[in-house]
Amino acid sequence: MRSLFVACLLSVVAAAGPAAAETPAQPIIQVHSVWSRATPGGAKTAVVYMTLSAKGQADRLVAASTPVADKAELHSESMSGGVMQMRPLASLEVKPGATTMLKPGGNHIMLIGLKHPLKAGDSFPLTLAFEKSGKQEVTVHVEKVGAMGMDMEGMKGMPGMQGGAMTGH
């Protein structure tokens, strides 16, 4: 009886072995802290922010998609002379040895044609497509409306979160 159990166990391990081997080796791109903001009533758009890092070689984020919106576009954002401009980005390079951040006031993924409002505490899937390493599905965590980071409380004291200086003129 015992030997049968061991045999069963072994067969399970054997079956699990090849399955584990089929999953791709360590992906080139690591995706961390994927978050979004709850959307105001009636909003047709939303944003997704995240931190990307590359292992060994560079790769490019070329597309994104999610079931919660018609479109997910990669956008750059720049502020010049107080004018805020957003433009679609064809791709975004992720180089090894550096982190690439999609963050408020900077590059981000814009969700267009939101199918339902995003509520704080919810999460939804997002598929990222990379030029070399292919697709990767990540989970987006929805923070509060206008949140500036994944953990707002923890980021308050950071000098980097002070935003633009006030200009009195």
Next chain:
Amino acid sequence: MSSKPLLVLCTAAMLLVAGIAGATWLVTTRTGASAAVVPPAVAVGGPFTLTAADGATVTDQSYRGKWLLIYFGYTFCPDACPTALTNISAALQQLGPLADRVQPLFITVDPHRDTPKVMADYVKAFDHRIVGLTGSTAAIEAVTKEYGVYVAPQKSEGSDDYLVDHSSFIYLMNPDGKFVATLSGAATGAQLAARLETLLSQTS
């Protein structure tokens, strides 16, 4: 031997004087008359006639007696506008009862998509004290011109999913409707509240 402590003392005194001068300059430039920087000929602001959430007509006269915080943006904007409105909401929270003397306005630069109802639903998510205003294309063009707000829709053929380049400032107007300062749309709630507290404490 005795010259060394004297030198140290002199240096310290000079640094102190420089420090006081610097601080005075900082205080006067931060809280002082902003009119000095803005030539009178190009006054920011002016009369406007817009539409509130309930369809009521609102003019600049509707808010006399209150400090106005005016932000121009649009509801299709995913990043900068929610950030600015969240910061304004945080400032109101921090001001406590003082916030009764402040009226924040969110004026759309995209009247085509931002109807009174869209604006009302949108601002509700931030703070009930923020009033969302829209109007006819002509009315929005007039008010954005008066405030020197740059607006450039990036329309794509046959699609209603377009972005709008726009100035991202918060305009601070005094209870007489006169321009006081422009603040960065990215200023934190604490920064906005601090600026307002200073101004509100100087006037009663």
